[in-house]
Amino acid sequence: MSLDPTTRPPTAPAGTWRLEPDGSTVEFTGRHFFLLPVHGSLPVRSGRVEIAPDGRLVRLDAAVAAAGFETGNPGRDTAVRGPRFLDAEHHPELRLTGETLADDLSLTARLEVKGRATPVTFTVDELTEQGERVVVRATARVDRHSCGVGGMRGLVGAELLVRVRAVFAREG
Structure with a gap:
């Protein structure tokens, strides 16, 4: 079901x-030369998430592979996989740790890139229950500089639009 703001x-x-x-x-869009989309x-x-019966976030931990960064x-x-950006050799994962889940299902979390944790808020655009599975689509705007990814500041924009499609299966 799509979330209707009304x-x-x-x-x-x-x-x-x-x-x-x-x-x-996990997909993203950034800007090269601040204009051209990448x-x-x-x-x-x-990843794992635990939600209490009252809807409160108990725990969220997810990881993506830095070495799998791909733009074509x-x-x-x-x-970007190298030391000026993600440094995938020394920091193979980017981690997301949940902090709070609001009534509107916006998620406040900590995004860890290269050992530096930065706050980020995801807006849930869609949540679909399919029996023992849940599909969540969410978006966030992430400032790569605040995450410690500062290479090529003059050529690459700071903000990334991150889109997530997460499929969860209920555990036992």
Whole structure:
């Protein structure tokens, strides 16, 4: 179901949920020369979320693979995986740790990139329950500079639009 801003959004389904990497995606759009859009993705590795019966976030932890950064431009991808940007050799994962889940299902979390944790807020655009599975689509704006990814400041814009499709399966 799509979330309609004029109606009360659904509550997050209680329980412990395991993120399914194969059905989940993390995509982003940034700006090269501050004008030209650059689209890319990062592969989802793992994740778990626990929601209390009252809808409160108990725990959220998810990881994506820094070495899987891909935009379709091999030279750019190699550079971004390198030490000036993600430093995938020394920091193989980007981690997201949840802090709070608001009534409107916006998620406040900490995004850890290269060992530096930065606050980020995701807006849930869609939440679909499919039996023992839940599909969540969410978006966030992330300032790469505040995450410690400062390479090529004069050529690459600071803000990234991050889009997540997360598929969760209920645990036992």
